[in-house]
Amino acid sequence: IQLTQSPSSLSASVGDRVTITCRASQGISSYLAWFQQKPGKAPKLLIYAASTLQSAVPSRFSGSGSGTDFTLTISSLQPEDFATYYCQQLNSYPITFGQGTRLEIK
Amino acid sequence: EVQLVESGGGLVQPGGSLRLSCAASGFTFSDHYMAWFRQAPGKGLEWVGRSRNKVNSYSTEYAASVKGRFTISRDDSKNSLYLQMNSLKTEDTAVYYCTRVRSAGAEYSDYWGQGTLVSVSS
Numbered sequence: 001i002q003l004t005q006s007p008s009s010l011s012a013s014v015g016d017r018v019t020i021t022c023r024a025s026q027g028i029s030s031y032l033a034w035f036q037q038k039p040g041k042a043p044k045l046l047i048y049a050a051s052t053l054q055s056a057v058p059s060r061f062s063g064s065g066s067g068t069d070f071t072l073t074i075s076s077l078q079p080e081d082f083a084t085y086y087c088q089q090l091n092s093y094p095i096t097f098g099q100g101t102r103l104e105i106k
Numbered sequence: 107e108v109q110l111v112e113s114g115g116g117l118v119q120p121g122g123s124l125r126l127s128c129a130a131s132g133f134t135f136s137d138h139y140m141a142w143f144r145q146a147p148g149k150g151l152e153w154v155g156r157s158r159n160k161v162n163s164y165s166t167e168y169a170a171s172v173k174g175r176f177t178i179s180r181d182d183s184k185n186s187l188y189l190q191m192n193s194l195k196t197e198d199t200a201v202y203y204c205t206r207v208r209s210a211g212a213e214y215s216d217y218w219g220q221g222t223l224v225s226v227s228s
Contacts, residue, residue: 031212033214033215035151037151041220042203042218042219042220042221043143043151043203043218044218045214045215045216045218048208048212048214048216049212049214054216086150086151088151090212090213090214093167094153094167094169094170095153095213096153097150097151097152097153098150099150100150100151
């Protein structure tokens, strides 16, 4: 299953509302996760089951969608949110990722 | 506190072998599925494979790119996960991450180690 994220990169300012989309090549129900990765660090799970916030993740992060179309929204960007974001599908093997969305400071 | 610490990475020649280890602490290791992921320099994330727990017969799944060359094993008595990598290729160069799978069912990886770098080059 191929996942296509858009945009591939994004410039935004602190306080902005940002939405990243992930489209699956076939239906994956709600078996989707979102990760945040900062340079030189391991990925961090933000959202699983498309919309469930992982423990200790700030509530400004939210996820939605099912089937083939999904979104990750950051309601009010904070300085620590500038990173690369990946979606991941776990509906079927092999587990696959989107190509990533790089979120940069404007 | 959940901790995963990978070790065993390094420089190896094409065709060579390497064994990665992942030491787990802060949770009941034997209860959880565990997985390996990798990330080539400057590239995205790639799933390598997964080991289920004892209740599920330690069954494994692998990505097509590593199947037949890589083997995932675990030692619950040592709270450790392993990745045996044989017949290494230059395209296996990557940071390898060990992860804990949150629960059986959909295999979300909720904790990741810091990664260990494997470089395959002559």
